[in-house]
Amino acid sequence: AQKVTQAQTEISVVEKEDVTLDCVYETRDTTYYLFWYKQPPSGELVFLIRRNSFDEQNEISGRYSWNFQKSTSSFNFTITASQVVDSAVYFCALSEPNSGNTPLVFGKGTRLSVIA
């Protein structure tokens, strides 16, 4: 069965600090996709990144970076030099394309508060 665990419920940092959001997943499939979505206070879900299980290269996009490690079943997300606008709930999610019409399984989310 698929499962996504985000152990950090809430994190508070001061602006300009770096912060890492943890995500651990469980799946029996060898082919799967991992995602991060951002949910700002306005409520919408904003897609940030998708990673497939065969691509363990880390990715950097501006102040955002992602560390995918199959050995530990983790897909962690780091924000460098955090800003107040980064305050949001961040969800990690998993889908298994070989398991039908690939619904996403979400973690419970991590609420990040960046204080000025």
Add this chain to the structure above:
Amino acid sequence: EPEVTQTPSHQVTQMGQEVILRCVPISNHLYFYWYRQILGQKVEFLVSFYNNEISEKSEIFDDQFSVERPDGSNFTLKIRSTKLEDSAMYFCASRGQIQETQYFGPGTRLLVL
């Protein structure tokens, strides 16, 4: 940039009433989804839809729920007789055939009184 749209943004209804939530997926997408998020909780899968039929549904998606694609653009979620516990944010999502990224609409916040 194409996006998923949802209407209404907010809906307040009385318990027992029927509600229809509407979504317009991205135009060349083929796979459609409904998810819900009870306040402060995680996003939960309700149903997926492809080729004019339901492909998967969760245990939440009971007989009170139905989905339809009445024309070439809209994708609707109907709740026949709303309960207090149906109060949540409902998200529609769509994806294209090749990409595995689901893009979400802005959500409909449903409040059942």
